[in-house]
Amino acid sequence: MAKLIITLDGLLLSEFELDKERITIGRKPENDIPIDNLAISGEHAAITIFNNDAFVEDLGSTNGTLVNEQPITKHVLHHGDEIEIGKYRLKYVNVEELGSKIEAHEKEAHEFEKTPTLRPNQIPTTLSGEKPTSDMMAHTIPLIMPEAARRVETTAAFGSTSAAAAESHAVIQILNGQNAGKELDLTKTLTSLGKPGVQVAVITRRPHGYFLTHVQGDHYPIVNGQPLDAHPRQLADHDVIELGGVKMEFYLK
Amino acid sequence: MDLRLALEIVSLTDSGKVRSHNEDNITTDNQAGFAILADGMGGYNAGEVASGIAVTMLANSLKTALSVGLPDQDPGLLVKSEIEKTNGAIYQTAQSQPQFSGMGTTLVCALFHDNRIIVAHVGDSRLYRYRQKGTEHSLFEQITRDHSLLQEQIDSGMISREDARLSSNKNLVTRALGVDPMVDVEVQEHEALPGDVYLLCSDGLNDMVGDEEIQLTLSVLGTNLELAVQRLVQMANDNGGRDNVSVILVRVLRHFPARRGFFAWLSAWFKK
DSSP: OOEEEEEETTEEEEEEEOOSSEEEEESSTTSSEEOOOTTSOSSOEEEEEETTEEEEEEOSOSSOEEETTEEESEEEEOTTOEEEETTEEEEEEOHHHHHHHHHHHHHHHHHHHHOSSOOGGGHHHHHHSSOOOHHHHHHHHHHHHHHHHHHHHHHHSSSTTHHHHHHSOEEEEEOSSTTTTOEEEOOSSEEEEEETTTEEEEEEEETTEEEEEEEESSSOOEETTEEOOSSOEEOOTTEEEEETTEEEEEEEO | OOOTTTEEEEEEEEOTTTOSSOOEEEEEETTTTEEEEEEEESTTTHHHHHHHHHHHHHHHHHHHHHHTOOSSSOHHHHHHHHHHHHHHHHHHHHHHOGGGTTOEEEEEEEEEETTEEEEEEESSOEEEEEEEETTTEEEEEEOSOOOBHHHHHHHTTSSOHHHHTTOSOTTOBSOOBTSSSSOOOEEEEEEOOTTOEEEEEOHHHHTTSOHHHHHHHHHHHTTOHHHHHHHHHHHHHHTTOOSOEEEEEEEEOSOOOOOOHHHHHHHHHHHO
């Protein structure tokens, strides 16, 4: 089941399951996702679910709708896409798509070799199974192209499943001390925290999430007030890690 | 000679995400100072049998030879001849029992002796060396060269190193134990320095995890080898785990000169 994760300034507000065919977002209370903010139009945007695909469309709002920082009128959502409405961010999460994408990636990489001249009119039929109208074509073609490019990227990366971890992006922000406010991007598969010889912990990036593990020292790191044991602990968005007196927050971007 | 204070050894073997059973076999001995890893091949359970014989037999014979000491004998020659004997035993078993016909195994063996590491290998199981250079830099080098069709193609210039990663005949080895009555064992000797970490692995690791990632793991988790070995196996599995994966890590904690009479020992001791 796909869902939207709604955040404001990096703070998690709520999660919304996309269990209906059409979900509306706007300032008026009768919307499925009502957001009471002046920057948001009464009827701002809608999400339509079709098979396992989701489309977001702007309903002629005053301030517009962005997806991944680009203004859109209509857009096919992919796992990890971020819809921006006013200052609110709605992240689209679809675990099923993630799984089928990895399978499709191998299959399609194969097909690409066989058919180097892929004609545009072959593409939309695979997306929805319906004969595309010329109106739909205009939207789907440019959307497919970056998708294909992304697949080429993942073949170059080592192991196909790394695509999953690459989609989400996590950050550690230091909350106190002289480095307060500093951010550390968790782009590597392994990031170490702490002082060597005193206390060290690492965050490992795995296909299904980020894990904190104690490496060295008498004291174990503390997560949300609870000390870690010898086992790795999966980090959730906005967990607070304490290590050698330094507090830091883990969050997903 | 007891090397327990000079060597820290950890190891882990896992059947991976795809295969139902594990045809790798490993054994380590930080008292005698050796580590052996074998990756078996052959139908049914024959691969396990081949790698099992290789590891057990070689470990026993090395232990016996080292317990009486290595007075004048070249340790490289000792390892070579013991591996040749092991090859004979596996070959005999494969010939005499039809259910084991065609079985074979790769092998990589590291023996630590007199401030040196003796590396012997057959096939595509590897040994890497991780060495710290100053506080910031480290060097991660593959010491063994695969006895594989792919490596031969790279050597002869038929295929580039970049294309090699995508090659389909990755797993064809040109040398293995138990396949022929004679085997050509490659033996090397290198100086071992305190702080070095040696990594022995089956192709289940290096096929799934890039060298840079292995190096990063050793540099970040080097203080905790137990965790490093778990992380390496986990990465192989996270990337698909298409094969059995085995990893042995050996850290040299201090110098380990052999005793050759009192004066030699004393002068070696002062040089430290």
